Amino acid sequence: RHYLIEAAPLPAKAEAGAWLMVYDITEQTLAEQVRKDFVANASHELRTPLTLINGYIETLQSGLIKDETAMRRCLDVMEKHGKRIIRIIEDMLTISRLENGSSALNLEPFTARSCVQDALDHLSPMLEGRDTRIQLDFPPDGGQMVGDRFYWDQLFTNLLENAIKENPNPGLILKVTGQWFADHCLLTVADNGIGIAAHDLPFVFKRFFRGHKHHSPEIKGTGLGLSIVRRTVEAHGGTIDLTSTPGVETTFRIRVPLAATSLG
Numbered sequence: 167r168h169y170l171i172e173a174a175p176l177p178a179k180a181e182a183g184a185w186l187m188v189y190d191i192t193e194q195t196l197a198e199q200v201r202k203d204f205v206a207n208a209s210h211e212l213r214t215p216l217t218l219i220n221g222y223i224e225t226l227q228s229g230l231i232k233d234e235t236a237m238r239r240c241l242d243v244m245e246k247h248g249k250r251i252i253r254i255i256e257d258m259l260t261i262s263r264l265e266n267g268s269s270a271l272n273l274e275p276f277t278a279r280s281c282v283q284d285a286l287d288h289l290s291p292m293l294e295g296r297d298t299r300i301q302l303d304f305p306p307d308g309g310q311m312v313g314d315r316f317y318w319d320q321l322f323t324n325l326l327e328n329a330i331k332e333n334p335n336p337g338l339i340l341k342v343t344g345q346w347f348a349d350h351c352l353l354t355v356a357d358n359g360i361g362i363a364a365h366d367l368p369f370v371f372k373r374f375f376r377g378h379k380h381h382s383p384e385i386k387g388t389g390l391g392l393s394i395v396r397r398t399v400e401a402h403g404g405t406i407d408l409t410s411t412p413g414v415e416t417t418f419r420i421r422v423p424l425a426a427t428s429l430g
């Protein structure tokens with residue numbers, strides 16, 4: 167823990183001595199550290215694509231590239247890095263909005279099944295040509311929820327996108343379930359992909375954390391997806407955890423109280 171100690175003399179008429187004040191500033195110190203890390207990581211993540219774009223601009227300005235195909239390739243790469251910068255900034259804005267808690271939410275009724283279906287439709291280009299088995303298991307009414315649909319769509323998209331891209335298996339299995347209880351619902355998203363090593367588990371919800379293999383540019387992502395997922399669940403009063411057996415499966419479990427999201 168972190169403490170701040172302040173000493174002050176006693177008023178003149180009092181007996182000799184001094185006030186000693188001890189403040190527990192652990193929470194502030196940790197919050198400040200999280201903020202500093204966020205700024206440092208965000209700057210680093212944005213600087214990399216910006217530096218690359220500047221490099222390409224300089225190359226084009228030098229006039230050394232005359233061939234139209236090569237010029238077009240440079241522009242395509244610049245566009246890709248530009249899009250990455252926009253995605254990082256959009257993700258950061260989403261996190262900062264969600265950090266305001268439920269006040270950031272626009273509550274409306276919808277079904278969990280429709281959200282999952284929309285996310286799968288959105289991700290269908292990633293599934294093209296892959297042997298995919300999708301199992302959806304929801305109550306007959308589709309699983310009634312009240313929440314901010316925009317964020318729930320994004321939550322299922324983030325979880326399913328990870329499940330697809332972290333899965334090199336020819337046979338891809340995606341399983342999404344929803345169970346409704348008296349006061350909460352339990353949503354699970356599972357895949358049969360590469361899984362997450364035990365030493366990475368404590369970090370996956372941290373901003374900008376990416377599995378180490380991902381420093382290669384082929385697998386897209388900002389490292390903010392699961393932070394947004396966790397913030398979304400927390401803004402709706404819920405909790406999220408996961409279990410993973412590397413090489414076998416990964417399951418995310420979300421519990422959301424029904425009362426907290428009631429329009430009531």
Ligand code: ADP
Nearest residue numbers: 328329332361370376377387388389390391392
């Ligand atoms: P991103 O996907 O942009 O890298 P995320 O915050 O969504 O960032 O995920 C953080 C990391 O957690 C990923 O880089 C990956 O290593 C790991 N991860 C997330 N979901 C899965 C999954 N379903 N299977 C295996 N690893 C996963």
